[in-house]
Amino acid sequence: DARVTQTPRHKVTEMGQEVTMRCQPILGHNTVFWYRQTMMQGLELLAYFRNRAPLDDSGMPKDRFSAEMPDATLATLKIQPSEPRDSAVYFCASGLEVGRTDTQYFGPGTRLTVL
Amino acid sequence: QQQVKQSPQSLIVQKGGISIINCAYENTAFDYFPWYQQFPGKGPALLIAIRPDVSEKKEGRFTISFNKGAKQFSLHIMDSQPGDSATYFCAVPETSGSRLTFGEGTQLTVNP
Numbered sequence: 001d002a003r004v005t006q007t008p009r010h011k012v013t014e015m016g017q018e019v020t021m022r023c024q025p026i027l028g029h030n031t032v033f034w035y036r037q038t039m040m041q042g043l044e045l046l047a048y049f050r051n052r053a054p055l056d057d058s059g060m061p062k063d064r065f066s067a068e069m070p071d072a073t074l075a076t077l078k079i080q081p082s083e084p085r086d087s088a089v090y091f092c093a094s095g096l097e098v099g100r101t102d103t104q105y106f107g108p109g110t111r112l113t114v115l
Numbered sequence: 116q117q118q119v120k121q122s123p124q125s126l127i128v129q130k131g132g133i134s135i136i137n138c139a140y141e142n143t144a145f146d147y148f149p150w151y152q153q154f155p156g157k158g159p160a161l162l163i164a165i166r167p168d169v170s171e172k173k174e175g176r177f178t179i180s181f182n183k184g185a186k187q188f189s190l191h192i193m194d195s196q197p198g199d200s201a202t203y204f205c206a207v208p209e210t211s212g213s214r215l216t217f218g219e220g221t222q223l224t225v226n227p
Contacts, residue, residue: 004158031213042204042218042219042220043204043217045214045215045216048213055214056214091158091159093158095213100146102213103149103161103164104213104215105160105161106151106158106159108156108157109157109158
């Protein structure tokens with residue numbers, strides 16, 4: 001049963017610390033998305049990769065957030081330095097884009113708390 | 116960028132009743148209109164989706180009705196069950212690529 005995996009599942013850190021979240025997309029998928037979910041803002045798209053190339057990161061605060069795909073099996077989202085307002089659940093999703101929009105498969109999320 | 120309006124924000128239905136959630140979009144959308152279901156502590160998961168060449172799609176108790184001219188689509192849950200209690204998101208694609216813009220979500224509670 002193929003699924004998106006995310007680590008860690010929970011992270012508590014102090015303001016100013018670096019946070020790294022990891023995602024393993026479903027094997028064979030060519031798109032990866034990072035979302036942030038909060039009660040106030042719903043599901044916000046932070047970054048979007050196709051074939052490991054970043055296509056859209058306009059939703060990300062550029063001064064502190066960065067997203068990369070070192071290889072096809074790993075996507076990372078880093079926050080440096082972290083702030084209390086970054087507290088949220090971060091989801092990674094992957095999909096297979098072949099000419100048209102299709103299903104995004106979400107991971108279980110990383111719940112981040114910044115004190 | 117796509118603008119998506121979802122309503123209502125929350126919905127309480129009795130077991131056996133019909134749940135209806137609506138979604139409206141502004142820009143001309145592409146080719147795919149999904150509804151995602153999210154249980155507490157889990158990531159959203161695709162529930163049902165429709166392509167714009169049909170006006171309705173039914174899967175079990177779940178039906179999407181699509182009105183392309185009005186730029187609206189809705190989710191109907193027939194014979195709602197307590198296990199349907201979750202947050203539901205509509206999503207609309209951008210004009211190209213796989214990017215989806217999600218609605219604000221509807222928290223559905225089905226009372227036994």
